[in-house]
Amino acid sequence: MSDPALYRHLDEMTPWNDRLQVLEVIGVVDEAPDVKTFAFRSDAQTWFRYKPGQFVTLELPTPDGPLLRTYTLSSSPSRPFSIAVTVKAQAGSTGTRWMFDNLVPGSRLKAFGPVGNFSHHNHPAAKYLFISAGSGITPMMSMLRWLNDCAPWTDVAFVNCARSPDEIIFRKELELLGSRMPGLSLGFMIEERSSRESWFGHMGRIDAIRLPLLAPDFRDREIFCCGPDPFMRAVRDMLQAAGFDMAHYHQESFGTPVAEVSPITTAPGNEDAEGSTAFAISFVGSNVDGRCAADQTVLQAARANGVRISAACEFGLCGTCRVRKISGEVAMSHNGGILDDEIAEGYILACCSRPLSALELEA
Structure with missing residues (x-):
């Protein structure tokens, strides 16, 4: 029941x-x-x-x-x-x-x-082109499912590359959506045939010749790309060579993005043995007190003092190292892994925060 x-x-x-x-x-x-x-x-x-x-x-x-x-x-x-x-x-x-x-x-x-910032919600457009390979189809599927539920008339060219027909993830659902969304055009490309079924679609790898066949007006579309790094590099190079305005190109990657780092101005602190500025840091939840150098992240200081703070990406994107700051000031240069209201509540990302003063943390 x-x-x-x-x-x-x-x-x-x-x-x-x-x-x-x-x-x-x-x-x-x-x-x-x-x-x-x-x-x-x-x-x-x-x-x-x-x-x-x-x-x-x-x-x-x-x-x-x-x-x-x-x-x-x-x-x-x-x-x-x-x-x-x-x-x-x-x-x-x-x-x-x-x-x-x-x-x-x-x-x-x-x-x-x-x-994460890889979303068509951040880049509204009249027409989209979603290009993916392998499991890189997952964010594209999230966006397409949202469009199907909320704006099914949207003009979307959906291109997915796979090794064989069997490995096209969500194939049946995509074909169903293709019959329900009037603005959706599907383009599958495989590298090798399957012994289980006949294949009459595109073969090979996406290139400057095949892309216009799959999306003739790709230059007029907002493009999202996700897949293995070599695949995304190839797509990016192809679009640049075709004269595409790369301001309308977006790719998902869990590699380290380039962060804009603000100048750090520290409050007076004590010098450590090597003469660099260091501040007292207190991990209240772990009942541990230590030191954090001005050029050291809070996460590095936690590890040096035997305090465990969960961390995955370690460049301010995933948000797993979020911890609440009770007192003190930090310089934080994140890449979207924390929300403004969380910052207002006192939270920081330990992996990309450096001390400007003595700190107390809930960790």
């Missing part, structure tokens, strides 16, 4: 808070070879507020200790009662294999986010 408490209206619920609630697995679906979708709900029956294309960081309780892995949401915020990640187990992958082997309905995980 279904739990009557599940039947609640959205205005009777509060948004999910990653500082208070964890995720519960509610479904596991095979999408393609070595690809699964894991759907989650909040253990406190809250709803999820995010932008299509954003990502979460999951804390996986492996036997060797907590393992942090970042995954893009493939679900859409237009369906806010659950979220989903679609993950591919690469050769030698540890976190994803652990998920495949251990996550079942009822499993619970701690998660951080959602965060």
Whole structure:
């Protein structure tokens, strides 16, 4: 029997808070070879507020200790009662294999986010081109699902590249959406045929000749690209060579972005043994006092003093190292991993915050 408490209206619920609630697995679906979708709900029956294309960081309780892995949401915020990640187990992958082997309905995980700036919500346009390869399709699927629910007339050219027809993730759903969204054009490109079915579509790799066949007016579109780094570099180089205005090109990458670092002006502090400025730092939750050099991040100081602060990306993007500052000042140069209202509440990202004075932290 279904739990009557599940039947609640959205205005009777509060948004999910990653500082208070964890995720519960509610479904596991095979999408393609070595690809699964894991759907989650909040253990406190809250709803999820995010932008299509954003990502979460999951804390996986492996036997060797907590393992942090970042995954893009493939679900859409237009369906806010659950979220989903679609993950591919690469050769030698540890976190994803652990998920495949251990996550079942009822499993619970701690998660951080959602965060990230890779979303069409940040770049409204009349026409879009989504280009993806492999599991890079996940943020594109999140955005397309949102458009299907909220603006199904939108002009979208959707191009996905895969090794074989069997490895096209979400293929059946995409073909269904193609019959329902009048402005959606689908373009699949594979590198090799499958013995299981005939293939009459495009073969090879996307290039300057094939792109105009898949999206003749690509120069007039807002372009989003996601996939392996070599794939994204090839797409970017191809567009630049074609004279595309790269201000309308956006790519998802978990590599280190270039951050604008503000000049740091420190308050008077004590010098350490090497003559550089250092400040007292107190980790109240761990009952640990130490020192943090002016050129050292709070995360580095925490590790030096034996205090564990979760961290995944370590360049201010994923938000997992968020910690509340009780007192003191820092210089923080993040890349979108923290919200303005969180900063107003006193939170900082330990990985990209350096002390300007003595600090007290809740960690």
